[in-house]
Amino acid sequence: MSGINEQPPPVSPERPLVLAANRLPIRRTEDGWATSPGGLVRALLPIVQESKGSWVGWTGEADSSSEMIHVDGIDLHPISISDRELERYYEGFANDTLWPLYHDAIRDSGYRSEDWDAYVDVNRRFADRLAEISPPGANVWIHDYHLQLVPMFLRERRQDVRIGWFNHIPFPPLELFQRLPWRAEIIRGLLGADVLGFQRARGARNFVAAAHQLAGATEVADDLVHLDDHTVQVGHFPISIDVDEFELLASGRATRQRVSQIRTRLGDPEVILLGVDRLDYTKGIGSRLRAFGQLLDDGRLDAERHVLVQIATPTRERVELYQEERREIEQIIGEINGRHARLGFPAIHYLYRMLPVEDLIPLYRAGDIMLVTPFRDGMNLVAKEYVAAHVDGDGVLVLSEFTGAADELSDALLVNPHDEQALQDAIVQAVEMHRHERRPRMEAMRTAVADANVGDWARSFLDALAGA
Numbered sequence: 140m141s142g143i144n145e146q147p148p149p150v151s152p153e154r155p156l157v158l159a160a161n162r163l164p165i166r167r168t169e170d171g172w173a174t175s176p177g178g179l180v181r182a183l184l185p186i187v188q189e190s191k192g193s194w195v196g197w198t199g200e201a202d203s204s205s206e207m208i209h210v211d212g213i214d215l216h217p218i219s220i221s222d223r224e225l226e227r228y229y230e231g232f233a234n235d236t237l238w239p240l241y242h243d244a245i246r247d248s249g250y251r252s253e254d255w256d257a258y259v260d261v262n263r264r265f266a267d268r269l270a271e272i273s274p275p276g277a278n279v280w281i282h283d284y285h286l287q288l289v290p291m292f293l294r295e296r297r298q299d300v301r302i303g304w305f306n307h308i309p310f311p312p313l314e315l316f317q318r319l320p321w322r323a324e325i326i327r328g329l330l331g332a333d334v335l336g337f338q339r340a341r342g343a344r345n346f347v348a349a350a351h352q353l354a355g356a357t358e359v360a361d362d363l364v365h366l367d368d369h370t371v372q373v374g375h376f377p378i379s380i381d382v383d384e385f386e387l388l389a390s391g392r393a394t395r396q397r398v399s400q401i402r403t404r405l406g407d408p409e410v411i412l413l414g415v416d417r418l419d420y421t422k423g424i425g426s427r428l429r430a431f432g433q434l435l436d437d438g439r440l441d442a443e444r445h446v447l448v449q450i451a452t453p454t455r456e457r458v459e460l461y462q463e464e465r466r467e468i469e470q471i472i473g474e475i476n477g478r479h480a481r482l483g484f485p486a487i488h489y490l491y492r493m494l495p496v497e498d499l500i501p502l503y504r505a506g507d508i509m510l511v512t513p514f515r516d517g518m519n520l521v522a523k524e525y526v527a528a529h530v531d532g533d534g535v536l537v538l539s540e541f542t543g544a545a546d547e548l549s550d551a552l553l554v555n556p557h558d559e560q561a562l563q564d565a566i567v568q569a570v571e572m573h574r575h576e577r578r579p580r581m582e583a584m585r586t587a588v589a590d591a592n593v594g595d596w597a598r599s600f601l602d603a604l605a606g607a
């Protein structure tokens with residue numbers, strides 16, 4: 140973080156920051172709206188506040204009013220989306236077409252033209268609102284796969300603003316991307332931006348290849364593509380977490396007390412293994428649980444000494460693929476507990492709910508081994524949060540090599556989650572790892588995480604945008 144505040148800000152009241160994301164950073168409370176928790180929101184809100192900017196997005200409720208909401212000193216501009224549009228734009232095109240395709244096509248995507256039409260309509264609504272509310276010369280930063288047409292629609296209406304787009308999820312290789320019936324439209328939509336940001340260098344490379352092949356864009360320099368008199372910078376900007384906040388919360392006395400309570404309540408096992416994920420089929424939760432179950436079956440682990448805690452956040456519950464995934468995971472847990480639990484002591488403790496960060500951090504600290512095993516993940520912040528929370532310098536991270544986090548956390552036990560045997564072996568290696576190996580690995584990972592805060596990430600993207 141050093142030096143960050145010494146440079147001139149890339150955004151200012153003269154060039155305010157206007158954000159657009161599918162979700163507004165708010166949740167409903169008994170007293171009205173409050174800002175949502177999370178490092179991304181904590182990192183971006185002060186930048187928006189200081190530059191007197193605003194945020195455009197969906198409230199999370201169907202047919203909400205589009206009247207401006209003022210929360211914590213910033214103007215929020217809700218986009219009204221009908222229930223039918225949510226079915227087609229959000230559950231359909233964003234989460235049943237793009238999400239699986241962009242994650243290695245790990246599930247079959249649905250390709251329905253009525254979903255595409257709704258995606259176009261909602262993207263246009265976002266762009267129209269941005270065009271109306273953005274002050275002259277503003278920096279407009281658009282987020283994620285829900286809004287890939289917004290750069291082009293906005294550029295059509297406003298040539299004075301700088302447009303950035305950042306993809307929080309992977310951008311797939313051309314061989315997968317070209318399955319999309321509307322592939323050229325998406326590429327042209329994105330090419331309306333001045334800066335396109337990806338989590339990993341390979342995502343940026345995948346985009347450049349697709350832009351060349353599908354839209355005829357030419358690569359004029361290493362990170363610049365050109366089409367129709369417009370040049371776009373394409374780069375990678377790996378996202379991070381609020382490291383200081385995690386370390387602070389993790390070092391507190393309250394957290395230490397909670398950690399010992401958790402251990403006691405789990406029956407004082409020798410080793411606590413932990414998984415924390417949205418219940419998403421990309422996260423490899425089932426494979427991880429099956430690996431743990433197999434190790435218990437084979438006697439390589441023992442349910443009296445080794446306990447797994449799996450926290451799963453409810454997500455996209457109206458999408459069929461998510462309902463199937465939940466049924467499968469809960470069945471696996473039931474089977475494993477049926478074979479290995481003792482009265483009062485399950486082998487797998489499972490919570491299907493969102494937890495406040497004050498509950499999550501003690502769990503991270505109590506976790507001797509963190510299992511992060513997605514089949515594909517843009518970054519995976521849970522891996523970084525676990526490392527930041529381990530202020531004791533101990534703990535082992537088993538990490539899928541198919542996550543963005545694996546680029547930076549090379550001292551984790553990297554594993555191919557498709558390889559059942561490798562997954563089992565990595566878990567055993569983590570359980571048996573001597574502290575003389577654990578501690579230097581954790582130290583190296585803590586250094587890597589501390590080197591790049593979420594504030595640095597926002598700053599580097601906005602610097603690129605300011606220079607565009």
Ligand code: ADP
Binds near residue numbers: 518522
């Ligand atoms: P994704 O964005 O795909 O959900 P990430 O790992 O990048 O995956 O980010 C997940 C975020 O959600 C992390 O900040 C994590 O702390 C939070 N999270 C995950 N599960 C829970 C839960 N059950 N309760 C509260 N927060 C959670």
Ligand code: G6P
Binds near residue numbers: 162283307308454455
């Ligand atoms: C991923 C996406 C985000 C999304 C989040 C939760 O992290 O990159 O854009 O907000 O998942 O998914 P949801 O569908 O509930 O917004």
